[in-house]
Amino acid sequence: MHNTIVLVKKEFRSYFSTPLAYIFLVAFLVITQWLVMRGYFLRGQADLRSFFGLVPIIFILFIPAITMRLWAEERRQGTIEILMTSPVRDMEAVLGKFIGGWIFMGLAILFTFALPLVLKYTVAPEVGTDKGPIIGGYIGLFLMGGAYLAIGLFSSSLLDSQIAAWIIGTCICFALYMVGDPFGLFALPQALVPFFQYLSLSRHFENIARGVIDIRDIVYYFSVIFFFLFLNSCMIKSRK
Amino acid sequence: MITVKNLTKRFGETVAVNKVSFKVSLGEIVGFLGPNGAGKTTTMKMITCYLEPDQGQVQIGDLNIKEHSLEVRRKIGYLPENTPLYMDMGVVDYLLFIAELRNIPKSKKMSRVRQIVETCSLEREIKKNIGELSKGYRQRVGLAQALIHDPEILILDEPTSGLDPNQIIEIRELIKKIGQKKTIILSTHILPEVTATCNRAIIIHNGKLVADGTTEQLAEQSRGRTIYYVRIKGPKDTVQSRIQELISVESVRFQEESPQIGCRFEILAPKDKNPCEDLFRMAVKNDWVLTELSHERASLEDIFRDLTSS
Structure with a gap:
C-alpha cells in the first residue's frame, strides 16, 4: 500500500515534469469543446448528450497517449531495473502507474466543467435541465476512461516502443468500444448478441449516461480494469 | 553472505x-x-x-x-x-x-x-x-x-x-x-x-x-610462469646460445641490441625454476657484463586473455 502511494505520487508528478501534460490537456479540451459547441446552440437542448457521445470516442485516441510512455519508456531506458529490484511487488507497481494516470485523466475530465456551466447559464433557464444524466455521464466517463487506461497501460508493457504501445492500445480500446455496436451485431447469430453487448464498453456507458447507475455496470468496468491490470502484471513478471 | x-x-x-x-x-x-x-x-x-x-x-x-x-x-x-x-x-x-x-x-x-x-x-x-x-x-x-x-x-x-x-x-x-x-x-x-x-x-x-x-592467486593459477629479462654486454649469438644451454631456461628470444649496454633477451623459464642465479654465474664465467636482470609476473591482462580467448 505504502509503495503504491509513493508510485502514484511520482507518476502523477512526472506528467507535469514535461510539457506533455499541458499539451495533452489543451489539445483534449480544445478539440472536445469545439466539437461540442459547434452544434450546441443549434440543437438548443439542455443536455450534454453530444459531449458524452463524443468523449468516449476521443478517449480512444487520447487515453493510450497518456499511458503509452509508462512501461515502454521504463523498459527502453532500463529504469524498470531499478524499480523492480526495489522492494515493490509487481502489482503494486502496476497499480501505482494506473492510479497516477487515472488521477491525471480525472483532472482532464474535471477541466471540461465549463460545459455544464455554459449549459446552466444559457439554455437551461429556458427549457429546464435534468441533472441525472450529467452526473451519470461524468461518472461513466471516469469509469470508462479507467478501462481505457488499464488497456493502454497493458499495451505499454508489451513492447518498448511508445508508438507501438499507442497503436495497440487504441486498437484494443476501439475493438472493445465497437463490439456492442448494432452495425456489427446484426451479422452475428442471435445467441451471441447479448454476450457481445455485455463485453462492449460503450453499452455500459450508455446506461450510466442515461443517469441510471447500476451496480452491474460498475462491476463490469472494474472487472475490465482488473483484468488488464492483471495481464499487465503478468507481462512484468514475464521478463524473468 | x-x-x-x-x-x-x-x-x-x-x-x-x-x-x-x-x-x-x-x-x-x-x-x-x-x-x-x-x-x-x-x-x-x-x-x-x-x-x-x-x-x-x-x-x-x-x-x-x-x-x-x-x-x-x-x-x-x-x-x-x-x-x-x-x-x-x-x-x-x-x-x-x-x-x-x-x-x-x-x-x-x-x-x-x-x-x-x-x-x-x-x-x-x-x-x-x-x-x-x-x-x-x-x-x-x-x-x-x-x-x-x-x-x-x-x-x-x-x-x-x-x-x-x-x-x-x-x-x-x-x-x-x-x-x-x-x-x-x-x-x-x-x-x-x-x-x-x-x-x-x-x-x-x-x-x-x-x-x-585473488589477483595473485589467479596469476599463479594461470601460467605460473614469470618472464625474465636479461641484458648482457657480449657477442649476441654466443650469448644467446649459452643462455639457451642453461637448465633453468626453456626458451630465449633476442629483443634488441645497443652498443653501450649490450643485448636484451626475453627468457621464459620452466615452472618453478628461477634462472637468475644461473644467468649471473654464466655471465661471470664468460667475463660478460650483466647490465639488466629483471622479471615480470603475468599480469591480469595476460590471464584474462589466456582464459577468455577461445
Missing part, C-alpha cells in the same frame, strides 16, 4: 549463464570480469531478483531469492548497467522518491538524502535535472540511489564505463570508501579496475566461471 550455486539462465537457445557457483563473504569487494556478453550482467540481474534463474540457487545470508524476494531486495543496492535514471526528474526529487520506495521513514528521509548527497559529492548539482548532468554525475546519482537505504550488499554493473580517467578514479575512490563496510560485487571489463579496487576477481566466459581468486 552471498552464495551462488549452479546458477543457470537460458534465453531461448543460448545459455547466458551456465552452472556458475561462487561465494562472497562479508566485507569483500569482488570484481566480476569477462568479455562483453559473457553473462556478468545476467548473473547480477539474478542476484538482484530482476531475473529468475532457470536452475540453481542464490542465497543472501539465509534468505533465498525465490522465496524471500522482497527481503532480499531490501538488503541489496543495485546500480544497473548504463545507469538508467529518470532524466526529467530533479536530483533531490529522484533521491527522495527512491528513499520513499526504500521505506525510509519520513522523519529521516531528508537527512538521509542530505547525507548521501554528501557521500557522493553531489552538492554542486542538486538543483539540476538528472538529464542535465554529465555522465560522471549521473553515475554518482546512480550510486547514491543504490546506497540510500544503507544496504549490506552493493551490486554495481560497470560503474565506471564511459567515464573519463579523472571520473573513473573518483568513482573508484568512492567505491573503496563505501566498501569498507559493505559487501560489493562490481562488474567490469577494465582490468586495472579489479587490481585497483577489488580483493578478489571472478572471471566469467561464455556463461561459465573460468577463474576465481
Whole structure:
C-alpha cells in the first residue's frame, strides 16, 4: 500500500515534469469543446448528450497517449531495473502507474466543467435541465476512461516502443468500444448478441449516461480494469 | 553472505549463464570480469531478483531469492548497467522518491538524502535535472540511489564505463570508501579496475566461471610462469646460445641490441625454476657484463586473455 502511494505520487508528478501534460490537456479540451459547441446552440437542448457521445470516442485516441510512455519508456531506458529490484511487488507497481494516470485523466475530465456551466447559464433557464444524466455521464466517463487506461497501460508493457504501445492500445480500446455496436451485431447469430453487448464498453456507458447507475455496470468496468491490470502484471513478471 | 550455486539462465537457445557457483563473504569487494556478453550482467540481474534463474540457487545470508524476494531486495543496492535514471526528474526529487520506495521513514528521509548527497559529492548539482548532468554525475546519482537505504550488499554493473580517467578514479575512490563496510560485487571489463579496487576477481566466459581468486592467486593459477629479462654486454649469438644451454631456461628470444649496454633477451623459464642465479654465474664465467636482470609476473591482462580467448 505504502509503495503504491509513493508510485502514484511520482507518476502523477512526472506528467507535469514535461510539457506533455499541458499539451495533452489543451489539445483534449480544445478539440472536445469545439466539437461540442459547434452544434450546441443549434440543437438548443439542455443536455450534454453530444459531449458524452463524443468523449468516449476521443478517449480512444487520447487515453493510450497518456499511458503509452509508462512501461515502454521504463523498459527502453532500463529504469524498470531499478524499480523492480526495489522492494515493490509487481502489482503494486502496476497499480501505482494506473492510479497516477487515472488521477491525471480525472483532472482532464474535471477541466471540461465549463460545459455544464455554459449549459446552466444559457439554455437551461429556458427549457429546464435534468441533472441525472450529467452526473451519470461524468461518472461513466471516469469509469470508462479507467478501462481505457488499464488497456493502454497493458499495451505499454508489451513492447518498448511508445508508438507501438499507442497503436495497440487504441486498437484494443476501439475493438472493445465497437463490439456492442448494432452495425456489427446484426451479422452475428442471435445467441451471441447479448454476450457481445455485455463485453462492449460503450453499452455500459450508455446506461450510466442515461443517469441510471447500476451496480452491474460498475462491476463490469472494474472487472475490465482488473483484468488488464492483471495481464499487465503478468507481462512484468514475464521478463524473468 | 552471498552464495551462488549452479546458477543457470537460458534465453531461448543460448545459455547466458551456465552452472556458475561462487561465494562472497562479508566485507569483500569482488570484481566480476569477462568479455562483453559473457553473462556478468545476467548473473547480477539474478542476484538482484530482476531475473529468475532457470536452475540453481542464490542465497543472501539465509534468505533465498525465490522465496524471500522482497527481503532480499531490501538488503541489496543495485546500480544497473548504463545507469538508467529518470532524466526529467530533479536530483533531490529522484533521491527522495527512491528513499520513499526504500521505506525510509519520513522523519529521516531528508537527512538521509542530505547525507548521501554528501557521500557522493553531489552538492554542486542538486538543483539540476538528472538529464542535465554529465555522465560522471549521473553515475554518482546512480550510486547514491543504490546506497540510500544503507544496504549490506552493493551490486554495481560497470560503474565506471564511459567515464573519463579523472571520473573513473573518483568513482573508484568512492567505491573503496563505501566498501569498507559493505559487501560489493562490481562488474567490469577494465582490468586495472579489479587490481585497483577489488580483493578478489571472478572471471566469467561464455556463461561459465573460468577463474576465481585473488589477483595473485589467479596469476599463479594461470601460467605460473614469470618472464625474465636479461641484458648482457657480449657477442649476441654466443650469448644467446649459452643462455639457451642453461637448465633453468626453456626458451630465449633476442629483443634488441645497443652498443653501450649490450643485448636484451626475453627468457621464459620452466615452472618453478628461477634462472637468475644461473644467468649471473654464466655471465661471470664468460667475463660478460650483466647490465639488466629483471622479471615480470603475468599480469591480469595476460590471464584474462589466456582464459577468455577461445
